[in-house]
Amino acid sequence: MTDPGVERELEAMLARSEQTRARLDRLHDVLTSGGHYGTGATPAAVVHQENKLRLLRLLDESGQPRTGPPVLFVPAPVSRYFIVDLLPDRSFAGHVARAGFDVFIIDFGTPGGEDRFADLEYYVDGLLRRSVRKVSAITGQTSINIVGYCLGGTLSLLYSAMYPSTVSRLVLLTTMIDGDTRGGIAWVAHQMGLAGESYENPRLVPAAEIKSWFEMLAPGSNSLIGRVNDLWERLDEPVDRLRDVRTMATWVDDVVAAPGRLLAELYQQFGPGRNRLMAGTATVGSRSIDCAEVTMPVLSVSAAKDLIAPADGVDAIRSLVPHAEVMRLPGGHVGIVAGRTALALWQRTVEFLMRNVK
Amino acid sequence: MSESDASKAEPTLVERWLQDQQQWQRTLFTYLDSMMKNDEFLMHMGNAMRGSLLAGKPYPTTPPPAAASADDAATADRLEKVLYALHQLQGQMQDVLMTLDEIRAGAKATRLKPDSTKKPARRARAAAGARKTGNRRPRS
Numbered sequence: 012m013t014d015p016g017v018e019r020e021l022e023a024m025l026a027r028s029e030q031t032r033a034r035l036d037r038l039h040d041v042l043t044s045g046g047h048y049g050t051g052a053t054p055a056a057v058v059h060q061e062n063k064l065r066l067l068r069l070l071d072e073s074g075q076p077r078t079g080p081p082v083l084f085v086p087a088p089v090s091r092y093f094i095v096d097l098l099p100d101r102s103f104a105g106h107v108a109r110a111g112f113d114v115f116i117i118d119f120g121t122p123g124g125e126d127r128f129a130d131l132e133y134y135v136d137g138l139l140r141r142s143v144r145k146v147s148a149i150t151g152q153t154s155i156n157i158v159g160y161c162l163g164g165t166l167s168l169l170y171s172a173m174y175p176s177t178v179s180r181l182v183l184l185t186t187m188i189d190g191d192t193r194g195g196i197a198w199v200a201h202q203m204g205l206a207g208e209s210y211e212n213p214r215l216v217p218a219a220e221i222k223s224w225f226e227m228l229a230p231g232s233n234s235l236i237g238r239v240n241d242l243w244e245r246l247d248e249p250v251d252r253l254r255d256v257r258t259m260a261t262w263v264d265d266v267v268a269a270p271g272r273l274l275a276e277l278y279q280q281f282g283p284g285r286n287r288l289m290a291g292t293a294t295v296g297s298r299s300i301d302c303a304e305v306t307m308p309v310l311s312v313s314a315a316k317d318l319i320a321p322a323d324g325v326d327a328i329r330s331l332v333p334h335a336e337v338m339r340l341p342g343g344h345v346g347i348v349a350g351r352t353a354l355a356l357w358q359r360t361v362e363f364l365m366r367n368v369k
Numbered sequence: 370m371s372e373s374d375a376s377k378a379e380p381t382l383v384e385r386w387l388q389d390q391q392q393w394q395r396t397l398f399t400y401l402d403s404m405m406k407n408d409e410f411l412m413h414m415g416n417a418m419r420g421s422l423l424a425g426k427p428y429p430t431t432p433p434p435a436a437a438s439a440d441d442a443a444t445a446d447r448l449e450k451v452l453y454a455l456h457q458l459q460g461q462m463q464d465v466l467m468t469l470d471e472i473r474a475g476a477k478a479t480r481l482k483p484d485s486t487k488k489p490a491r492r493a494r495a496a497a498g499a500r501k502t503g504n505r506r507p508r509s
Contacts (some may be wrong), residue, residue, distance in 0.1 A: 028389050032396050039399055042413045061463060062456045120480055124445070125452035137460045144467050148474075 034246035041253045053098040053105040059145040063120030069108045079111040081155040085163035088119040089269045097349045105358040121267045127215040129270040132296035135169045154179040172304045183311040187319040190286040192324030199227045213271030221268045228318040277312045302331045309335035310363045319344040
C-alpha cells in the first residue's frame with residue numbers, strides 16, 4: 012500500500028503536469044489559429060504609390076470601394092500602419108468604413124538607406140499632401156476627413172495648418188503637442204541622445220535603436236525573461252484573448268527604421284526645450300506654421316495611461332486650437348486604438364465625423 | 370456499486386500517470402508536426418517568446434555583409450543622395466500628372482455640362498439671320 016503522503020505529492024505532481032500540458036496545448040492553438048498580425052485585416056486596393064508609400068483604399072465585402080465621405084488615416088511613419096487595421100474584428104479603419112465612410116490608409120512602408128535624407132517637408136508637403144490630393148481626385152471631394160495617430164497626428168496637424176481648405180474634419184489621436192511635458196517617447200529619446208542626431212549628415216536610424224527608446228519607457232517589460240514569463244502566466248486565458256495579446260505585442264515589436272533627418276528636425280522643432288509648436292514658431296520647409304489656420308472641426312483624444320505620449324502633453328492642444336474638442340479615454344497609447352476597449356474611441360470618432368455630414 | 374466498477378470509474382494513480390505520459394507524447398508530436406508542416410509556426414513561436422524585431426518575417430539565414438571600405442561607403446553615400454533626389458523628382462512628377470488629370474477632368478466636365486449659354490447664342494444667331502432674310506419661324 013502507498014504512503015498517503017507520497018500519494019498526495021504524486022497527485023500534486025500530476026496536477027502540475029496536466030496544467031503545464033494544457034498551457035502548451037493552448038499555446039499551440041494560439042500559434043496555429045488564424046488572424047495573425049498583418050494577415051487578417053480588411054481587404055484593400057493600392058490606389059497610389061510614391062517611394063515606399065502606399066495609399067490603400069478599403070474595400071467592402073464584395074470587393075468594391077465604398078462611396079461615403081472620404082476619411083484618410085495617417086499612422087506614424089516609425090511603426091506599421093496595421094495598428095489601425097489590425098484584425099478583421101479589431102480594426103479601427105474597418106469600423107469607420109462599415110459606418111459608411113470611404114476609408115483610405117497611408118502605409119509609409121519601410122525606409123531605405125536613401126530615405127535618411129527625408130525631412131518634415133518631404134513627409135508633410137510631399138507624401139501627405141499628394142496622398143490627400145489623390146483621395147480628393149478619386150472621391151471628387153475638395154476637402155476630406157483626416158485621422159492622424161501619434162506622429163501621424165503631428166504630420167496631419169501641420170498639413171491642416173498649411174492647407175486648411177482641403178481638410179473638412181481633423182481627428183488627432185495621442186498626438187503630442189507640448190514637447191516640454193515630462194515623460195513620453197520624445198523625452199526618453201532626448202535622454203538617450205537624440206540631440207546628437209545630425210540634420211546635415213543624417214543616418215538611417217536603426218529600428219533596434221528606436222525600439223530601445225520605447226523599451227526604456229517600461230524597462231524590463233520587453234526583455235526575453237519578461238516576455239516568456241508574461242506569456243507563460245497568460246496561457247490560462249482564453250485563446251481569443253491570447254491571440255489579441257500576441258498580435259498587439261508583435262505590432263509593438265515591429266518598429267521600422269526612421270530617417271535621421273526627420274527625427275533630427277522633429278527633435279529640433281518639437282522636442283523638450285524647443286517646443287516650437289506651442290511657441291507658434293514651427294516651420295515646414297520655408298513655410299511658417301500658424302495653428303490659427305486650423306479652422307476645421309478638430310477632435311483630440313489622449314489616453315490616460317499613455318507612456319509614449321503623456322495625456323497632459325496631448326491635451327495641450329486646447330491652448331493651440333481653442334475650438335478643438337478634447338477627450339481623455341482610459342487606457343494606453345495602443346490600447347485605446349486597437350485594444351479590447353477601443354470601441355469607445357471608434358464610436359466617438361464616427362460620431363464626430365458624422366456630425367454635419369450632408 | 371461493486372468494488373470492480375469503482376476501480377473502472379476511477380483510474381489508479383499509476384494509470385493516470387501513464388495517461389499523462391501519453392498526453393505529453395501527443396502534445397510533443399503535435400508541436401513537431403506543426404514545425405514540419407507549417408513554415409510560419411516556428412517564426413510565430415519565436416515572436417511570441419522573444420521581443421523580436423523580425424516580427425512577421427522569417428529569421429535571416431544569410432550572414433550580414435562584411436563592413437564596406439571607406440571608398441565604397443562614399444560611393445554608396447553619393448548613390449543614396451542621387452536616389453533620394455530621384456524620389457523627390459518622382460513626387461514632383463506626380464504633382465504634375467495630378468494637375469494634368471485635374472485639368473482634363475475639368476475640361477471633360479465642361480464639355481459634358483449642359484451648356485446654358487450656347488443655345489441662346491445659337492438661337493440669337495438664327496434669329497439675327499431670320500431678321501436679315503425676313504424668314505421668320507412661325508410661332509406655335
